[in-house]
Amino acid sequence: MVEKTRAKLIRAARKAFAAQGYAAASMDELTARAGLTRGALYHHFGDKKGLLQAVIDQIDAEMVVRLRAARDRGKTAWLGFLDEYSAYIEMALEPEIQRIMLLDGPAVLGDPSRWPSQNACLRTTTQTIQALIDAGTVRPVDPEAAARLLNGAALSAALWIAAADDPHAVLAKAVAAFRQLAAGLLQIEQ
Known part of the structure; x- marks a missing residue:
């Protein structure tokens, strides 16, 4: 009950x-x-704020499932990694995610990078980057620093899209720039 x-x-x-x-x-x-x-x-x-947190937790869990599926479709671990980030940025076009996760959530609950779900995301990203370093795909770099920077860039891109007058026009630019930034981590071109 x-x-x-x-x-x-x-x-x-x-x-x-x-x-x-x-x-x-x-x-x-x-x-x-x-x-x-x-x-x-x-x-x-x-209170209402606690209810918003529960809604965000539910949406976030659904997003994680979708992001893992995007990652798993990648032809390589690196491409799956990029596909996962691109899918996250693209989700900023969805009205529910845009309104609740990217506009109202930060306004009410504060900085999304400090939400509990983001800590789990950061750990996973750090582990993925370490695995890519171990595989020789990514140059040696502090994996947590790289994860924080990539997560921050993706969140910033999603927030940009959510607040844009023409979100679809911003999406293509944001994904292309994100992929170019991430490519700087590569040991060799993929």
């Missing part, structure tokens, strides 16, 4: 935050649509 209630609230909040934005989403309307009370929201999430 607890998980069912949480799921209803997250589903309703996700729709409301995507359609109206965090600030405009009414907790009374949201809980009514879920067939629950405000008390249920406060019991499970503490």
Whole structure:
């Protein structure tokens, strides 16, 4: 029952935050649509901000699955690595991700690079870079420093796209520049 209630609230909040934005989403309307009370929201999430964090955690988990699939389709480990980043940047075109993850999330929860999910992403990226160094694909470099810089560049590109007047026009430029920057890590041309 607890998980069912949480799921209803997250589903309703996700729709409301995507359609109206965090600030405009009414907790009374949201809980009514879920067939629950405000008390249920406060019991499970503490407040509206806690509910936003739960929505972001859910979307982030879905993004991770999609990003891993993009990586796994790569012809080489390096190309899969680049495809994963390109897919992340491209997700900034999706209205739900754009609004919740890239615009409202940072405004309400602060710097995305400090979100718990980003720490997991950083660890994975650091391990991937170390594996690429070990394989001789990437030049010797501090893997954590490279991971932080690449993650920061990808996040910045996604934020740029989300805030752009013409996100589709920005996407191509952002992905091309990101790939060029990342290529500087290569030991040899791939």
